[in-house]
Amino acid sequence: MAESQNSGAFVEFERVQKSYDGETLVVKDLNLSLPKGEFLTMLGPSGSGKTTCLMMLAGFETATHGDIRLDGVSINNIPPHKRGIGMVFQNYALFPHMTVAENLSFPLEVRRMGKAEREAKVKRALDMVQMGAFGGRRPSQLSGGQQQRIALARALVFEAELVLMDEPLGALDKQLREHMQFEIKRIADNLGITVVYVTHDQTEALTMSDRVAVFNDGRIQQLAPPDKLYEEPENSFVAQFIGENNTLEGVVKEIKGGTALVQLDGGGLIDCKPVNVTEAGQRTRVSIRPERVEYNKDRMRPGAHTLKAEVMEFIYMGDIFRTRLKVAGNEDFVIKTRNAPDQVRLQPGTQIEIGWLPEDCRALDAV
């Protein structure tokens, strides 16, 4: 019955709950299904339950309740070594007493593969991550980035269809991390494997994933492709967690024709897109992306509501200008503008008027 219901789903969590102490739930009612070949990222702050989910999928933790299925088969009672899931660990977990080649050969040896076949596969895997010349080295003789590649090769060498990655780039410096993001994505796409990737770095999540599941408090707050996640956050947490975001608090005055009119606590009226509000009188938290705020009167829609703002600080960042404003009592209201020849550099103390398209301003739940 399960199969007919969920045809096409490769990995599936159904009503999964997890508790360590029998008092609090770390994972609350998780439902998630992903098709073959998808790159899914679990994103969230620490303690949000994302790593626990990954460990349940790998088999190192047992679900307190619910069902986890792999290719239609429930894997709740299958021990980790029989699941055939590749995994890349946070600190790589390369075996220090074995050479790189022995590390890669290990999963093949425990599968009782012949020597010639093993060597061929190890070589292919090393070449794939451009580490062909390093087979004889010990992990301790490699740099962090190289160890990362070997860990990846080891998770892929036995041709797992599902690979789990637990913050694999956390220990690398920024430049290397960005390079490895593309590398991992490229290899995953080439091999057509399904990847479940855990991170707390939202840039990583946005650049690599087909879909991102934002975790908080043991629940998936939103599951969506990166662009949708960024532009159309479904609640305040997602709006805050993904990218930079300005928030203003207020009360809904009326909802009419797909637009909500919000009376801000700090004074002023604005037009918003109602997302989590349904009727007048509800408290709401309004969210606007810094790059969607407009202060050039010529570009604003006529008749739209505007707010008065005072420039507090102007920061030159090269490709963009970042200007901090005081808007409706909020001193941390940030706008970002592209560094173009005709762009105005706002001086602190200047009084301006700001506005935006109503659909860019989302009225979300009040926390």
Added chain:
Amino acid sequence: MTEATTQPGRVLAADGTPLKRSLARALRMQKIRALMLVAPLLIFVLVTFIAPIADMLFRSIENQVVKDTIPRTVEALDSWDPHSTELPPEAVFAALQADLVEAVDQKTHTRLGSRLNYEYSGAASLLRKTGRGVEKMKAPYQEAFLKVDKDWGDLELWRTLYIYSPAYTNGYFLNAVDLKKGIDGPEARPENEQIYILLFKRTMFMSLVITFSCIMLGYPVAWILANIRARTANLLMILVLLPFWTSLLVRTSAWKVMLQQEGVINETLVWLGLVADNDRLILINNQFGTIVAMTHILLPFMILPMYSVMKTIPPSYLRAAKSLGATNWTAFWRVYFPQSVPGIGAGSILVFILAIGYYITPEIVGGTDGTFISNRIAYHISKSLNWGLGAALGAILLGAVLLLYYVYDKIVGIDNVKLGG
């Protein structure tokens, strides 16, 4: 100036002095301060540890007493052929008389007696007896000596004197390995006098058994300690350390209570009907008793190094191995165990070296066939007062430990031994 500072081999500091010298000067104060900080301990160790050991090692070859007590006799005896079947000539006896008169005056002849007694039993009483009338002896001295005791006519006695007249001797070491210093070099001792080789072998064998038992018992405990919650681990650690805070004698005596024929174990077995009342197990005053008690006493020395090594092995290694398809056993054996070997090595060295020199426990629970070489050393130091032989046995023991340490370094590498971190 800048050119000079970049010259290879002779780099100069800003003031023109060679950089090496100014660095040495800068570091000298640091070195002096470091030395001052360790000085009290260093002096303490030198005085109370290094010096006595050196002194004891020296005693294992030192043999001044013969030469110092009867110098003229030693000189006269030099021309005597120890292979001959005749007694030394009259001149030797005359020299001996003169030497002994002096020795009796200074009361040193008994010391010579006890020294010779180690090699020729009866020498102590012979010299005491001779010393009483030696002053009144008249020539011919050979006859006079033979009249005091006919043992003076024993060729063996004279050969012993001849062999042990040099100031330094390897006689103690030969005795320590069941040989005897003869006139033509080392000779085998009669079978019924051989004891030390057996004791050395037994000490080695039992220490190995104890070390192995400690590994088998300690490894799982160390593993549990390293892999459970910190709170529980600390509690268990106290249980492991508890024996350290109990007197060694108390612990050993407790084993006596447990293991003796009327003891807890035997009583329980009899009560359960597993052992007949008149056929109780002999668990103590033999090798078994020593092994049980010493394994218990030395166990913490095995567990602690193993624990501290295991603590540094992240659990993610085992998880990684399992995710790669290894069963629990393969993951343990291929991934975890090789990484815990340095801990086993450190623990084994510690336990083995402690065991090989153990004294109190074998003394109390060892009986006759469960005693170690150290018990024999203690016997020579405090009962038979043959310090030279005791020192030689000790030196051999020390040499064996150092050799084992060296071999271990070659095979496992001392760098791999970790006691912590």
